Amino acid sequence: MSILTFTIQKLLRLGLLLLAVAIFTFVLLSFSPIDPVRAYIGADMLQISPEQRQLIAERWGLDQPLILRFGDWLGQLLQGNLGTSMVYNQPVGEVIATRFWVSLQMLAIAWLLSGILGLGLGILAGALAGSWTDRIIRLYAYTLASSPTFWVALLLLITFSVSLKVTPICCAAPPGVLAADVTIWQHLHHLLLPSITLSIIGIANITLHTRQKLIDVLHSDYILFAHAQGESLWGVIRYHGFRNLILPALTLQFASLSELFGGSVLVEQVFAYPGLGEATVQAALRSDIPLLVGIVFFSALFVYSGNTLADLAYPIVDPRIRIGGSQS
């Protein structure tokens, strides 16, 4: 299978997925009790006569049958028109682009940190399985796996921002400073705690899986043979364990983009960080349907790119796997 067919296949799948998400979202929102006219007008609803309301509904085509409305909407979507966000008074595409750019740095730092730390802790726990180090790492991972994300964020905020006063308490920049005047250090300073929070939460899963995988590898025959040849434990891990570990770890790490996105919604809420997650909450709280739908599409795209990147990373890590899994 060539690169071309691989790309076409992936794009086709993405198209089908987005179509499915479109159908799902449309059906869900058309059967919902939320009145779109009321959601659009908000508090001014009392000043509007039933006739005017009727007019708006007709102009929007709300009197049309469901299937026609879906066709109209899908046509607009295909032309790249996601509508206008009511909360931010901007095209949805622009809101998502600017907001995501702010979130992206936080997501990237958190993703890298959790991957590296998780892999490291997992290897340490797996290599020293049964020891106290292993027990402490496992306890830590299990506890984190069942703690609420927003509470961990709260704890870190209380510790580092309120008690120790080493990190800022909110936002992406110091208050009263123009966006253009924010220095890179101020920027990183505000980015630090949210990213660390997000990465701490992402560590648990990858640590536990890496640990289990390393224990499996260490019980194999070729490791026994390597030991018999006089290879040390760390040598074994370096030359035999690591290559076997990295593949499942990569899959997990790319698949974790979905959870990372969800985590960023909660973390941004706690740190009042003006990223995409905060926009998601605002869209839902203030009935901004176009923005919410846009974010749903974007998050599907985000998760899908993560899985595709994992597919692309396999052949680099493991030369036995060719793109698209050419049958041998």
Next chain:
Amino acid sequence: MTTPVFVALPIQRLHSNRRQRTFWGITLCVLFLLVIILSPWVMGDAGLSPVLPQRNQPPSLAHAFGTDWIGRDMLSRSLHGMSLSLRIGLLAATMSALIGTGLGLAAGTLGGWVDAVITWIIDVFFSLPHLVLLILIAFAVGGGTTGVIIAVAFTHWTSLARVIRAETLQVNSSDYVKLSHRFGRSPLWIASHHMVPHIIPQLLVGLILLFPHAILHEAALSFIGIGLSPHIPAIGIILAESMRHLSTGYWWLGVMPGVLLLLSVKAFDWLGENVRALLDPKTSQG
């Protein structure tokens, strides 16, 4: 299965065997969770009314969780909130488990296009971040308590449905089911007599392990303000309220209710592990 098996030993050991420890674990978890769920009825409204002279007290013997900005006892508030969150989580998780079992059984036994459609729905659900899906559904059905219950119930069934589908497919290809087909039994009869007994242990463990997720997601939705109304103090709302008082240094408002939430989630996790160990023939005797 019901009576513990005692191995005759020359000397009676003081500590119990693994099976007894599992039983103890289950009893402890169930007791702990029951105490939390029933606590509002036992305590009544004591500690919920404002006592202004006792504002903002840190945790002490009289108020184990401290008091809030109008002098309410945080322990009573947290227990009330946790009880509510647990009940909502239980309801939503049970609904979710029923949906998962129904769809998993349907996909596994009927096959063909039913299987294709259900697998496709599961794939679509997995392609969106869980929290975004929760927010979307909770928003679409109009928010509030019903919104949270529906959102949690309709997003947690997917993994259980996958497990049950795989289990059904496995049983379906076994000899005794093929024989049953030859005897002219209807698919429904086979489902109720051959599938269900196999699936009940999976369902039980799956259901218990769903609870922590359901409770955490309910708390998360309430925390960001899409869930329960602020007048019904669920645990997520108590934590969200504490955000406003963080910068003043009243750490216990945020820390203590969170500890209670963490303990409850852990209790469900532990309960699930122990029930699994008890139901699994490999670990049930020992």
